[in-house]
Amino acid sequence: MQSVEERKAKQRAYYHANKDKYKAYQQTEKGRLVEKLKEANRWQKRKHTAKYKCRRALREAINAGKITRGTCHCGEIGDAHHDDYDKPFEVVWLCKKHHREEHKKNKEPV
Numbered sequence: 001m002q003s004v005e006e007r008k009a010k011q012r013a014y015y016h017a018n019k020d021k022y023k024a025y026q027q028t029e030k031g032r033l034v035e036k037l038k039e040a041n042r043w044q045k046r047k048h049t050a051k052y053k054c055r056r057a058l059r060e061a062i063n064a065g066k067i068t069r070g071t072c073h074c075g076e077i078g079d080a081h082h083d084d085y086d087k088p089f090e091v092v093w094l095c096k097k098h099h100r101e102e103h104k105k106n107k108e109p110v
Contacts, residue, residue, distance in 0.1 A: 050085045057088040072098055 002010075015022065025031040045052050058080055061067045070093030072078040078093030082101055094102060 022086065051082075054082055054085040055080075056090040058082075058091065061089065074098065 026035060040074040058067070062069065069076075069090065070078050070091075071094055074094035074095055074097075076095035078095055079099050079101055081094045082088070082091055084090065092102075
């Protein structure tokens, strides 16, 4: 398995070898839309830093095999729902439908 540094070095090398393709893509309408979405995501990440750190910690624990994904009370595979972002590993596993309902109940955006 590649380390993070190796993967990033490989991505940088690929980017530098294909700069012309990236620049041409960015000139298209779809490319400009992708760039706008990336900027919006960066803004959200700065605004909600604790949320992103919490989600990342959980994702890394799942990938490392320390935590296994659970199921919703309805039996479907669940997404992690955090009641408190200061406790990244205390989650409730909810399917997409019930997760949306939980956020509507709390009046908090997903």
